[in-house]
Amino acid sequence: MIHTIDITKEHCPMTFVKTKIKLAQIAQGDLLEVTLKAGEPLENVPRSAAEQGFIVLETKQLHDDVYQVTIQK
Amino acid sequence: MKITVNGEAKQYEQAVVTVADLLVLEQVASPEMVSVQQNGDFVATEQFETTLIHDGDEIDFLFFMGGGSIPDFSNI
Amino acid sequence: MDLTEQQIERYSRHILLQQVGYEGQLKIAQGKVLIIGAGGLGAPAALYLAAAGVGTIGIIDADVVDITNLQRQVIHHTPDIGVPKVTSAANKIAEINPDVRVIQYHSWFNPDNALQIISDYDFIIDGTDNFPTKFLINDACVMVGKAFSHGGILRFEGQTFTHIPGTACYRCIFPKVPPKNLVPTCSQAGVLGSIAGMLGTIQATEALKYILGIGDLLTNKLLVFNALNMQFRTVPVKKNDNCPVCGTNPSITELVMEEQAVCELKTK
Ligand SMILES: [Zn+2]
Numbered sequence: 001m002i003h004t005i006d007i008t009k010e011h012c013p014m015t016f017v018k019t020k021i022k023l024a025q026i027a028q029g030d031l032l033e034v035t036l037k038a039g040e041p042l043e044n045v046p047r048s049a050a051e052q053g054f055i056v057l058e059t060k061q062l063h064d065d066v067y068q069v070t071i072q073k
Numbered sequence: 074m075k076i077t078v079n080g081e082a083k084q085y086e087q088a089v090v091t092v093a094d095l096l097v098l099e100q101v102a103s104p105e106m107v108s109v110q111q112n113g114d115f116v117a118t119e120q121f122e123t124t125l126i127h128d129g130d131e132i133d134f135l136f137f138m139g140g141g142s143i144p145d146f147s148n149i
Numbered sequence: 150m151d152l153t154e155q156q157i158e159r160y161s162r163h164i165l166l167q168q169v170g171y172e173g174q175l176k177i178a179q180g181k182v183l184i185i186g187a188g189g190l191g192a193p194a195a196l197y198l199a200a201a202g203v204g205t206i207g208i209i210d211a212d213v214v215d216i217t218n219l220q221r222q223v224i225h226h227t228p229d230i231g232v233p234k235v236t237s238a239a240n241k242i243a244e245i246n247p248d249v250r251v252i253q254y255h256s257w258f259n260p261d262n263a264l265q266i267i268s269d270y271d272f273i274i275d276g277t278d279n280f281p282t283k284f285l286i287n288d289a290c291v292m293v294g295k296a297f298s299h300g301g302i303l304r305f306e307g308q309t310f311t312h313i314p315g316t317a318c319y320r321c322i323f324p325k326v327p328p329k330n331l332v333p334t335c336s337q338a339g340v341l342g343s344i345a346g347m348l349g350t351i352q353a354t355e356a357l358k359y360i361l362g363i364g365d366l367l368t369n370k371l372l373v374f375n376a377l378n379m380q381f382r383t384v385p386v387k388k389n390d391n392c393p394v395c396g397t398n399p400s401i402t403e404l405v406m407e408e409q410a411v412c413e414l415k416t417k
Contacts, residue, residue, distance in 0.1 A: 017161045021152075024171040052167045080382050108323050115322070115389055133384050135371060137327050138301025138308045139278055 001027065006035040007045070008066060015041045016048045023054060023073050030073050031057070038065040045069060077131040093121040095132060108135040150175055156248065160202055168363045174202065178248070180360035181205040183270040185258050185286055187212075187234040189345030190300045190352060191276030192224035197353040199242040199249050203360070206242060207270060209254035210234040221342030258282055260404035263289040272356045273297035276349065280326045281407045287312070287319035288404055291395045296359055298352040298367075302340050305376045307348040309367060310386070311355045316368040321389035321396075326407040344376055 005022045007015045019034055026032060036045055046056045046069050055072040062068050074085050078099060089095050092111065096104050109116045110133040116124045126132065152160070152174060163169045163177070180203045184191045187210040198206055214222075214229040214237050222234075229237040235253040242251050254266060258277070267273055267289055275286045275297060283299065290297045294314040301308045312318050351372070358364045369388070374381040394401045 013161055013165055014158065017157060017164050020164060021157065021171045048165075080384075105328050110384070110386070113385060113387060115387075117324075117391070135308075135322055135373070135384065135386075136303075136306075137280065137323060138303045138306065139280055139283070 002031045002033060004033045004035070007041060008035055008037050010041070012040050012044065016045050019045055019049065019071070020052070023049070023071065026073055028073055032071045032073065034069045034071060035062065036067055036069060038067060042067050042069070046071070074126075074128050076126060076129070079133055089126050091122055092116050092124045092126060092132075095126055096121065096134075099134070101134060106137050108137075109133070110135065150178065152178075156202070159246075159248075163201070169361060173361050173363075176360055176362075177202050177357065178204045180272070180356075181207070181270045182356050182360075183207040183209070183267060183273045184276055185209050185273065185282070186276035186278065187222070187224065187238045188218065188276055188278055189221040189302065189340065189342075190349040191274065192222040192238070193346045193349035194274050194276060194353040194356070195224055195238055195242060196245065197350055198356060199245045201353075201357055202246060202248055203356075204248070205250045205252065205270075207252040207254065207266070208235050208238050209256065209258050209266065210238075211255060211257045221340065221345040223346065258285065260285060260406055263404055264293060267295050268293060270295070272359050274352050274356060275299050276352070283319060284326055284407055285404060288394050288401055291318050291320075292404070298355045300348050300352050302344050302348050304339060305341050305344060306374065307344050307376075308371055308373045309348055309351055309355075310371045311359070311367040313359070313366065313368055315388070317386045317388045318392060318395045320394045320401075321392040322371065322386050324389075324391075324393055341376060347374070347376065 003026050005019060007018050010018055022032055034045060036042055046059065049071050050056050057070040057072055059067060059069045074089050076083055087098060089098060092109055101107055104121060112131050160174045163174050164171055182198055182203050184195050187208050195206060195208060212234050214225045214232050214234055216230055218225055219227060224241050225237045233255050235255050239251040239253050242249050263285060273290055273295055275283055277283055286297060290312060296313040298311050299309060299319055355366055358366060369386055371384045371386050373384060390397050393399060
């Protein structure tokens with residue numbers, strides 16, 4: 001199953017906090033598509049997710065400085 | 074004799090024979106306030122005088138520690 | 150149970166930790182910790198446990214705040230002099246974190262109330278300053294199978310260990326209350342105030358680890374430190390088969406308050 005979260009309005013560290021909480025609520029193996037801003041969020045959220053044992057599958061640009069990172073639980 | 078006391082390697086000129094002797098050498102003022110472990114096993118207070126210490130033993134002195142203030146038991 | 154947006158922000162630094170996370174914060178919120186003695190050790194422990202969001206904190210202390218407490222009992226402030234310690238502590242906790250439910254026991258922890266009180270909690274913090282109560286806490290926790298953290302401080306030194314069922318208890322290390330005349334008197338005692346904070350926060354950390362089920366607790370080892378040279382040492386201790394309360398043939402089968410020296414300088 002695919003879930004989504006938009007953290008473009010969040011700032012560090014709430015960007016990853018919100019992502020983590022969403023990941024905690026989904027089932028093992030499910031995907032989470034995280035919409036986030038370039039810069040700090042794009043650098044740190046995938047890295048933190050990988051560090052904590054999640055799988056970062058793909059990163060793509062949606063438009064301008066808005067990106068989407070797909071993370072698997 | 075070489076003994077490790079509270080994690081510190083120590084060399085004694087004097088003959089350390091029993092736990093009680095070591096307490097005197099280490100200037101432990103009140104043996105009743107200390108619990109002694111010899112190589113990880115507790116030595117009963119009554120056996121301080123008769124428990125022999127061997128070269129290479131690891132001895133730990135554990136002291137009673139209460140708190141920084143004094144209780145008032147008048148209203149218990 | 151869910152955390153509100155505000156709680157998510159409040160506990161964000163916990164949630165970020167891999168070993169805590171959202172689920173861990175929920176465990177903390179459901180945790181129940183009893184602090185026996187709102188003094189030097191209980192004060193910092195209570196502050197950090199409250200800030201951490203421990204759902205229920207019980208505090209037992211019959212004393213009122215005295216000016217001599219303020220040098221180290223940081224949960225009590227100057228205007229609290231004369232106020233029951235449990236009230237003073239509960240007020241500060243409410244200010245730090247309104248999520249926490251505080252249960253106040255304005256009495257001493259004694260053989261009559263011990264088992265009843267501890268039965269409501271997951272983890273007990275020994276923040277007392279006297280040997281009879283320390284032994285009583287140990288015996289009560291061993292008898293009903295509760296986890297607790299022992300703490301002791303004196304001058305520049307501190308010691309602590311954690312007991313969970315099946316591991317070494319206080320009496321495994323110290324079988325009986327020290328003789329009356331050897332307990333340091335008021336004038337000899339004294340303690341550097343910050344030592345209380347060092348030790349109380351270690352105890353709070355053990356409580357949180359226990360609630361979260363993470364890491365290695367200070368079980369079967371006694372942590373001792375001397376702040377003068379800032380050396381910490383962990384001494385392995387074993388569960389003692391001859392222990393009078395948890396040994397194979399226990400001689401202590403009911404709770405008693407053992408005798409100890411009463412300080413003559415204390416004026417009330
Ligand atoms: Zn025991």
